[in-house]
Amino acid sequence: MTALTIDRNTPQRSGDNRNFPVKGATTLFAGSMVALSENGFLVPASTLANLKVVGRNERRIVNQGADGDQRADVKAGIFRFENSTGGDAITLVDIGSDCFAVDDQTVARTSNSSARPVAGTIFDVDDDGVWVKFS
Template sequence: MTALSQARRVIRTEGRQSNPPVKGATTIHQGALVVMDTGLAVPGRTAVGLIALGIAQETVVNSGADGATKVPVERGTFDFANHGADAVTEADIGKDCFIVDDQTVAKTSGGNTRSIAGKIIELDSGRVFVRVGS
C-alpha cells in the first residue's frame, strides 16, 4: 500500500462492537463473556491463550460449521461473579483478573491455567466490574 495521493473516504465505527465468527457446534448465551480461541468466538472458560472480547448481546447457536454464524459482542465494563475460592478484593482494583467461565472471574491465573478477562474497575455487592476488550 502506498501513501495517499488524494483524499479518501474514512469509515468510522464506535469500536465498542464486533461480530466475530462462532465456533461450530457452539452456543453462546446473551450476557456471556465471549473469547477468541484460535480465531473463533466461544464462551469464556478456564484455558490459556484466550482473548477476551466482551459480552454477547444476544444468544447465538451455531449448529453448523466453524464461522457459519457470528455473535454480536460489546466491549466495555461489565459485572461478573466473583470466584469464591480465588476471590477478587478491593485491593485488586486496577489489576487484571482471570476467566473462570463465561460469567465468573478470579483474582489469579490459577497456576497459569486461566486467561486474562480484563481490568478490575470496581467491586459492588459481591460483583466484580471488569473492563473487557480493547
C-alpha cells in the same frame, strides 16, 4: 503509498461493537463472557489459557453447524460478572489489575498458574460482583 495530496475520507469504528464467527456445535448465552479460540472462532470464556476474551455476547447463539456457520455480536465496555471465591476473590485493592476468566460468567484474581486467560481489567467491585473492562 505516498503522502496525501488531497483530503481523505478515513473510515471510523467506535470499537465497542464487533461481530465474530462462532465455533461449530457451540451455544453462547446472552450476557456471557466470550473469547476467541486459537482458530479465531468465538466460544464461551473458560479456563483454557490460550483463549482471548473479547467481551460480552449480545444475544443467544446456537451454532449447530460447522465453524463459522453462525456469527455473534460482541460488545466491549464495562460489565459486571460474578466474583470468584476464597483466595481468588477480587476485592477493591485489585482495581486496575487484570482479572482472569473462570467460566463465561465468573472472574478471579489469579491466573491459577497461567491456566486461565486474562478476562479484562478490574474497573470496580461491589456486593453484586466485579465490573470488568473489555477493550
